[in-house]
Amino acid sequence: MGRKVPTMRIMKNSLKIAVLCAGLLLLMSYSPTRANLAEDSEREQVLLRLVMQSLQARHYAAVKIDDSFSKKMYKIFIDQLDFNKRFFTQQDLQLLAAYELQLDDEINNNRYHFYNLAHQLLNKRIEQAERFCDEILAQPFDFTVQETYQTDPEKTKPAKDEAELKQQWRKYLKYYTMVRLSNTLDVKEQAQKNPNDTAAIRNKTLAELEQEARENTAKDFKEYFKRLKETEKPEQISTYINAITATFDPHTNYYAPRAKERFDEDFSGRFEGIGAQLQQERGGLIKVVEIIPGSASWRQGELRAGDYILAVAQGNSEPVDVTTMRLDNAVRLIKGKKGTEVRLTVRKPDGTIKVIPIIRDVVIREEAYIKSVIVRNKNNKKIGYIYLPGFYADFSNSGGRNCGEDMRKELQKLKAEGVEGIVLDLRNNGGGSLQDVVEMTGLFIEKGPVVQVKAKSGAPIVLEDTDPSVVYSGPLVVMVNSFSASASEILSGAIQDYKRGIIVGSNSTFGKGTVQTIMDLDRMLPPTFNNIKPLGSLMLTIQKFYRINGTTNQLKGVVPDIVLPDNYSYLKVGEKQELYPLPPDEIAPLNYKVYAENEARFAKAKQNSHARVAQNPQFALIEQTASRLKRMREETEVTLHLEKYRAQQAKDREEAKKTDARLQFTSELEFFNAKADLPEINLDSTRIRKNKEWINNLKKDLYLNEALLVLRDIM
Numbered sequence: 001m002g003r004k005v006p007t008m009r010i011m012k013n014s015l016k017i018a019v020l021c022a023g024l025l026l027l028m029s030y031s032p033t034r035a036n037l038a039e040d041s042e043r044e045q046v047l048l049r050l051v052m053q054s055l056q057a058r059h060y061a062a063v064k065i066d067d068s069f070s071k072k073m074y075k076i077f078i079d080q081l082d083f084n085k086r087f088f089t090q091q092d093l094q095l096l097a098a099y100e101l102q103l104d105d106e107i108n109n110n111r112y113h114f115y116n117l118a119h120q121l122l123n124k125r126i127e128q129a130e131r132f133c134d135e136i137l138a139q140p141f142d143f144t145v146q147e148t149y150q151t152d153p154e155k156t157k158p159a160k161d162e163a164e165l166k167q168q169w170r171k172y173l174k175y176y177t178m179v180r181l182s183n184t185l186d187v188k189e190q191a192q193k194n195p196n197d198t199a200a201i202r203n204k205t206l207a208e209l210e211q212e213a214r215e216n217t218a219k220d221f222k223e224y225f226k227r228l229k230e231t232e233k234p235e236q237i238s239t240y241i242n243a244i245t246a247t248f249d250p251h252t253n254y255y256a257p258r259a260k261e262r263f264d265e266d267f268s269g270r271f272e273g274i275g276a277q278l279q280q281e282r283g284g285l286i287k288v289v290e291i292i293p294g295s296a297s298w299r300q301g302e303l304r305a306g307d308y309i310l311a312v313a314q315g316n317s318e319p320v321d322v323t324t325m326r327l328d329n330a331v332r333l334i335k336g337k338k339g340t341e342v343r344l345t346v347r348k349p350d351g352t353i354k355v356i357p358i359i360r361d362v363v364i365r366e367e368a369y370i371k372s373v374i375v376r377n378k379n380n381k382k383i384g385y386i387y388l389p390g391f392y393a394d395f396s397n398s399g400g401r402n403c404g405e406d407m408r409k410e411l412q413k414l415k416a417e418g419v420e421g422i423v424l425d426l427r428n429n430g431g432g433s434l435q436d437v438v439e440m441t442g443l444f445i446e447k448g449p450v451v452q453v454k455a456k457s458g459a460p461i462v463l464e465d466t467d468p469s470v471v472y473s474g475p476l477v478v479m480v481n482s483f484s485a486s487a488s489e490i491l492s493g494a495i496q497d498y499k500r501g502i503i504v505g506s507n508s509t510f511g512k513g514t515v516q517t518i519m520d521l522d523r524m525l526p527p528t529f530n531n532i533k534p535l536g537s538l539m540l541t542i543q544k545f546y547r548i549n550g551t552t553n554q555l556k557g558v559v560p561d562i563v564l565p566d567n568y569s570y571l572k573v574g575e576k577q578e579l580y581p582l583p584p585d586e587i588a589p590l591n592y593k594v595y596a597e598n599e600a601r602f603a604k605a606k607q608n609s610h611a612r613v614a615q616n617p618q619f620a621l622i623e624q625t626a627s628r629l630k631r632m633r634e635e636t637e638v639t640l641h642l643e644k645y646r647a648q649q650a651k652d653r654e655e656a657k658k659t660d661a662r663l664q665f666t667s668e669l670e671f672f673n674a675k676a677d678l679p680e681i682n683l684d685s686t687r688i689r690k691n692k693e694w695i696n697n698l699k700k701d702l703y704l705n706e707a708l709l710v711l712r713d714i715m
Helices: 009-028 033-041 040-059 067-080 091-098 105-107 113-136 162-192 204-228 231-245 257-264 296-300 329-332 402-417 434-442 488-496 528-532 595-616 617-634 641-661 676-681 685-700 701-714
Strands: 146-148 253-255 275-279 286-291 306-314 341-347 351-361 371-374 380-385 422-425 447-455 461-465 474-480 502-503 514-522 537-548 637-639 670-672
Touching: 009 537, 033 474, 040 231, 040 528, 067 105, 067 113, 067 231, 067 306, 105 514, 113 162, 113 204, 113 231, 113 371, 146 162, 162 204, 162 641, 231 253, 257 595, 275 329, 286 422, 286 528, 296 351, 296 474, 306 329, 306 380, 329 341, 371 402, 371 685, 402 434, 402 676, 422 701, 434 461, 434 488, 447 488, 488 502, 502 595, 595 617, 595 701, 637 641, 670 685, 676 685
Parallel strands: 380 422, 422 474, 474 502
Antiparallel strands: 146 637, 253 537, 275 286, 286 306, 306 341, 341 351, 371 380, 371 670, 447 461, 447 537, 514 537
16 A cells, blocks of 8 residues: 555645636726727736736735835846846936836836836847947957956946947957857867868968858857847747746746747657756846756756756857847757757856757656665675656556655665665755655655645645555665755655754755746636737746754755765855745744664764765865865956967866866775666666666766765664
8 A cells, every 4th residue: 555645736726726716806807998008918918917916816925016126126127138238338227227116116007118118228229239240240359469358247337338338249259259269279279180180170370260250250149139139029028027026036937828838848858859948047048947867968967957058059060159049949959859969068057168968869768767776885785775866756647657656666676685774866856746755755754744835824734654664764875965956855854854864965955945836827817818818827936845843945955964075065056046035934843753763873974974075085176176166156257368268278178187087986886786677677788788887877976985885884
């Protein structure tokens, strides 16, 4: 018999009915006036009113629509339109600033005056910037001049006037061309080292290569301005609506009809592509939100949540800049047929730029599921290692797989093999099914509460394990990192609160303690409004999660019992880097039975791990690398002197190369598969190869090695 736990689906259905009723009551009494319709379309007015009603009625922490809200929304919207400060001058912003404390009145009166004025000014500046680019790129750049370019928009001030704006464009285009030219010179140097290489680039002069780089930059920006001009009205309106939703919290978003289609398409992992979920942030930057387990990106391993995609190339072709491209256009460049290569130029959270080649593929579901291996330590003891990439569940299929039941099977299989301890790996696990995380926690504990869920009003709902049986009661280590989020934070938090196992990982987990639901706005409208459909969807934050000790994971995340150095130690990652996240708070703790007998062993294991890490030169190197990456992230002013730029790039590459070489690690422990897994692994050569690659990667995992040593200390 499986464990019975409450489901959240009933609550979500109730929410949809309640919001539907509220929307009908609102809109059946609403009739746009002729005066309003002359300026703004009926569709836009209804959309604004419907979104505002939903936000005020159902958001977990509704924001008061006043001058404070107006000021926040004003900054968000201006940032979304011109985050890189390439269009608006200070004179433009003075005109727009008249609305800084008036946007609450605009919204309450269902007006778009500010929106219309902002876009009129923006369109004027786009036309002007296109002329700037044509003039600037018609002449060669002098890369021997001693000048710099500030790459961080937040450290840049808007141009005082049009003359200064043109100079900012000149520096940006020079930087853009210099990077392309430097990459071309790298290719030329490689060609000259190879006597058999007959590529024409070997004999080209610097002037010729500069001209080619500049001409390619001109092509990129012609396409860029074309895309800007082709932006459709619904997409533009969504920017305005999302400036409103962003003042509520980072996870409340409006999706225009086409945006919702994109949300459900290739990057959800259902089609051929790279298998990464993307979103467009303020300033137009495209951010990787999630890597789909089992996808091409997941298997390649270098693209991570939190990366920003800067450019896209098809194999060896010229990369196309996507820093301000519409998301749907960028998606068209990134996705493609299985077996073809796409190269993504990405900016990592530490500020480093990296080109990541990915062979497109369909998602291989088997690789998205839980799997395990057995490790034999030096004392000849068997240890089980379980990797859980996500909390999956197939709600549409009664016979489909779910991670809770799969975890039960893995534990039983490893117990049959005689393992004496288990390491559960939740690193990079973005979460998923709430029902399964409750069931999964119950496999390790006697009956008791697992998590508390609180809506906008009413008492918290306690989700608990009601089955007193325990599938696995032995020593347990749980691995997490900065990208362990949502359900993985619930599981690791509950294991920590019960003192059932010891948590090992980064400074903290992601820190997302909220739950969202997606509402179809069309379903909230009576038939009389069919002429303005579709309106799109609203993702709305409706609840918060709390641990059984009454604290929240929001912003703080789960702080491991044993913290290990990592490259992101000194960087802001996770929920705390978002704009206007919901604040952390506490509610009443619950009564639960702690496994007090583990406390002394855990304390000793922490001491041992601290001593090992302090004496381990590789962890010391990681600590140094983290400090270096923090410094690099803060040093955002780049020279526009080609030789100095290339010298710095070469120095950074050499330093990274040396670091990578010194970080090479291979475990001396024995890794092998459980007997029950061998028939399926040996079905074909592809499965055999992938299993071998996986085990080889585990042997090179320095963090897993330390987790295994921690487990040894508590056995």
